[in-house]
Amino acid sequence: MSDGPSGDQGGRVDGLDVAVLQHRLARFAEARGWEPYHTPKNLAVALSVEASELVEVFQWLTPEESARVMDDEESAHRVRDEVADVLAYLLQFCEVLGVDALTALAEKIDRNELRFPAK
Amino acid sequence: MSDGPSGDQGGRVDGLDVAVLQHRLARFAEARGWEPYHTPKNLAVALSVEASELVEVFQWLTPEESARVMDDEESAHRVRDEVADVLAYLLQFCEVLGVDALTALAEKIDRNELRFPAK
Amino acid sequence: MSDGPSGDQGGRVDGLDVAVLQHRLARFAEARGWEPYHTPKNLAVALSVEASELVEVFQWLTPEESARVMDDEESAHRVRDEVADVLAYLLQFCEVLGVDALTALAEKIDRNELRFPAK
Amino acid sequence: MSDGPSGDQGGRVDGLDVAVLQHRLARFAEARGWEPYHTPKNLAVALSVEASELVEVFQWLTPEESARVMDDEESAHRVRDEVADVLAYLLQFCEVLGVDALTALAEKIDRNELRFPAK
Numbered sequence: 001m002s003d004g005p006s007g008d009q010g011g012r013v014d015g016l017d018v019a020v021l022q023h024r025l026a027r028f029a030e031a032r033g034w035e036p037y038h039t040p041k042n043l044a045v046a047l048s049v050e051a052s053e054l055v056e057v058f059q060w061l062t063p064e065e066s067a068r069v070m071d072d073e074e075s076a077h078r079v080r081d082e083v084a085d086v087l088a089y090l091l092q093f094c095e096v097l098g099v100d101a102l103t104a105l106a107e108k109i110d111r112n113e114l115r116f117p118a119k
Numbered sequence: 120m121s122d123g124p125s126g127d128q129g130g131r132v133d134g135l136d137v138a139v140l141q142h143r144l145a146r147f148a149e150a151r152g153w154e155p156y157h158t159p160k161n162l163a164v165a166l167s168v169e170a171s172e173l174v175e176v177f178q179w180l181t182p183e184e185s186a187r188v189m190d191d192e193e194s195a196h197r198v199r200d201e202v203a204d205v206l207a208y209l210l211q212f213c214e215v216l217g218v219d220a221l222t223a224l225a226e227k228i229d230r231n232e233l234r235f236p237a238k
Numbered sequence: 239m240s241d242g243p244s245g246d247q248g249g250r251v252d253g254l255d256v257a258v259l260q261h262r263l264a265r266f267a268e269a270r271g272w273e274p275y276h277t278p279k280n281l282a283v284a285l286s287v288e289a290s291e292l293v294e295v296f297q298w299l300t301p302e303e304s305a306r307v308m309d310d311e312e313s314a315h316r317v318r319d320e321v322a323d324v325l326a327y328l329l330q331f332c333e334v335l336g337v338d339a340l341t342a343l344a345e346k347i348d349r350n351e352l353r354f355p356a357k
Numbered sequence: 358m359s360d361g362p363s364g365d366q367g368g369r370v371d372g373l374d375v376a377v378l379q380h381r382l383a384r385f386a387e388a389r390g391w392e393p394y395h396t397p398k399n400l401a402v403a404l405s406v407e408a409s410e411l412v413e414v415f416q417w418l419t420p421e422e423s424a425r426v427m428d429d430e431e432s433a434h435r436v437r438d439e440v441a442d443v444l445a446y447l448l449q450f451c452e453v454l455g456v457d458a459l460t461a462l463a464e465k466i467d468r469n470e471l472r473f474p475a476k
Contacts, residue, residue, distance in 0.1 A: 016221040018137060024228055031237035037298045041177040041185035045297055045402060047205070048174045048409075051167035052290035054212075058160040059283055060275045062420065066160035070216050080218055083209065084227035086166070087220050090205055093173075097189050099199055101206050102135040108203035109143055118150035156417045164283060164416055167290075171409035178402055179394045182300065254459040256375060262466055269475035279415040279423035285443070286412045289405035292450075296398040304398035308454050318456055322465035324404070324447055325458050328440065331411075335427050337437055339444050340373045346441035347381055356388035 018102060022091040029092065040097050047089035054082035137221060141210040148211065159216050166208035173201035256340060260329040267330065278335050285327035292320035375459060379448040386449065397454050404446035411439035 029035055057078055058066045070076040094101045148154055176197055177185045189195045213220045267273055295316055296304045308314045332339045386392055414435055415423045427433040451458045 016225060018221070021221060021224050021228070028228065028231065028237075032235060033238065039182040039185050040188060041180060041182055042298060044170075044174045044177050045293060048167065048170035048405065049290050049294050049297060051163075051170040051205075052287050052405075055163045055167045055283060056287050058163050059287060060280060061160060063158040063160055066158050067215075069159055070218075079216065080223040081227065083213060083218055083220050084223040086170075086205075086209055087224045088227065090202065090209070091224075094202060096186075097198065099189075099202055101202050102137070102140060104199040104203040105140050105206045105210075106135060108200065108207065109140070109147065112147065116151060118147075119152065161417060164412060167286065168409050168413050168416060171286075171406050174402060175406050178406060179399060254463060256459070259459060259462050259466070266466065266469065266475075270473060271476065277420040277423050278426055279418060279420060282408075282412045282415050286405065286408035289401075289408040289443075293401045293405045296401050299398060301396040301398055304396050305453075307397055308456075317454065318461040319465065321447065321451060321456055321458050322461040324408075324443075325462045326465065328443055328447070329462075332440060334424075335436065337427075337440055339440050340375070340378060342437040342441040343378050343444045343448075344373060346438065346445065347378070347385065350385065354389060356385075357390065 018091065021087075022095055025088055025092050026095050038092060038096055040093060043089055043093040043096065047086060047093060050082060050085040050089055054079070054086060057082065137210065140206075141214055144207055144211050145214050157211060157215055159212060162208055162212040162215065166205060166212060169201060169204040169208055173198070173205060176201065256329065259325075260333055263326055263330050264333050276330060276334055278331060281327055281331040281334065285324060285331060288320060288323040288327055292317070292324060295320065375448065378444075379452055382445055382449050383452050395449060395453055397450060400446055400450040400453060404443060404450060407439060407442040407446055411436070411443060414439065 029038055057069065057075060061069070069079060090101060093099075148157055176188065176194060180188070188198060209220060212218070267276055295307065295313060299307070307317060328339060331337070386395055414426065414432060418426070426436060447458060450456075
């Protein structure tokens with residue numbers, strides 16, 4: 001298979017590359033005719049809705065409880081599911097606007113290293 | 120600089136790998152003593168706050184205006200900056216909980232392909 | 239029922255006063271032993287989670303469709319339900335911090351009238 | 358002044374009534390020609406953006422620190438300001454859709470009293 005997460009080369013599986021996943025998401029939306037809904041505004045809003053769904057898992061937990069959230073099978077699944085949704089909308093947002101998320105982050109870390117010097 | 124986006128091999132630059140960026144972010148927080156603040160709950164909340172800052176760019180725009188947001192230099196910079204912040208908190212969240220964001224997304228796309236068959 | 243919205247004096251019903259509702263919410267949480275969870279931080283987070291659930295109703299709608307959302311019985315119920323949740327957490331947040339929401343808003347409108355003179 | 362928060366009848370001042378504030382907000386937007394931007398979708402999104410700005414005040418605080426947030430003059434002002442913004446957008450949202458926020462909340466509390474019986 002060309003783009004599924006199925007092959008295996010020493011731990012890392014096929015398809016686990018941001019560009020490949022971004023491309024899979026674009027074809028997924030295209031094949032379902034969802035593109036008219038995928039304006040940058042709607043995708044940014046969808047991203048924030050999914051981020052809130054991730055927050056909801058932790059809403060009433062103490063900081064200590066929040067650190068043990070993966071011990072519970074159901075919470076762990078929910079966390080991974082919401083992480084996937086957040087990343088999916090982030091990559092789709094980047095796709096429609098031509099933003100390279102990894103470059104943006106690398107440049108931001110560079111700026112932050114100047115802005116907040118390590119102690 | 121050892122791991123910044125500085126090298127160049129045919130378009131893609133060094134350090135533009137999720138695992139490398141995630142590791143840079145972890146060392147960045149560690150070097151500044153920020154780890155006690157980086158509970159999973161706080162990082163999820165920070166992610167949602169940054170997602171809202173991205174939404175803010177589009178808040179009063181029509182769908183059509185939102186599609187042209189990168190035409191304006193200042194908006195384009197703001198978009199890339201907020202994308203970086205969202206991805207930064209997502210990767211830091213994943214780091215503290217041991218979640219592999221790319222695997223989570225690949226698996227979610229697999230599930231969605233079954234759940235929403237293409238027309 | 240003693241403090242429910244049951245009486246009627248010319249259109250407005252009993253209990254439809256912010257202070258009364260805020261008091262009902264406080265007693266409701268107290269009677270269920272929920273007070274330890276109701277830190278200002280948790281209530282602010284819960285408010286933002288509920289605001290996102292309201293946004294979710296409109297997520298994929300065009301501006302025009304969003305204006306007709308109350309025409310559909312189910313969407314209308316969902317909207318009223320999420321409005322109630324947002325207001326509930328806002329009032330509970332204000333209760334625990336001793337903030338008077340109506341005074342805060344009246345003062346903000348005063349400031350905005352100076353800041354944005356009418357055309 | 359007819360609708361400003363200026364009079365005083367035993368502690369409560371004029372204009373501190375939800376319906377009056379909602380009306381002031383509507384006239385404020387109308388006088389500035391902001392109505393075309395105030396679609397239900399945009400107002401719900403603006404509400405969630407403001408809710409996130411309130412969360413931002415608490416983002417890195419421990420539960421204990423969050424309880425003392427009003428002790429600091431600057432944080433206290435920020436909290437009141439964001440509470441005002443959240444309430445302003447909630448009331449404007451309700452205005453454009455004809456939702457009565459207080460009735461919605463009273464009905465929700467009624468439902469919750471059945472759903473979560475007190476211990």
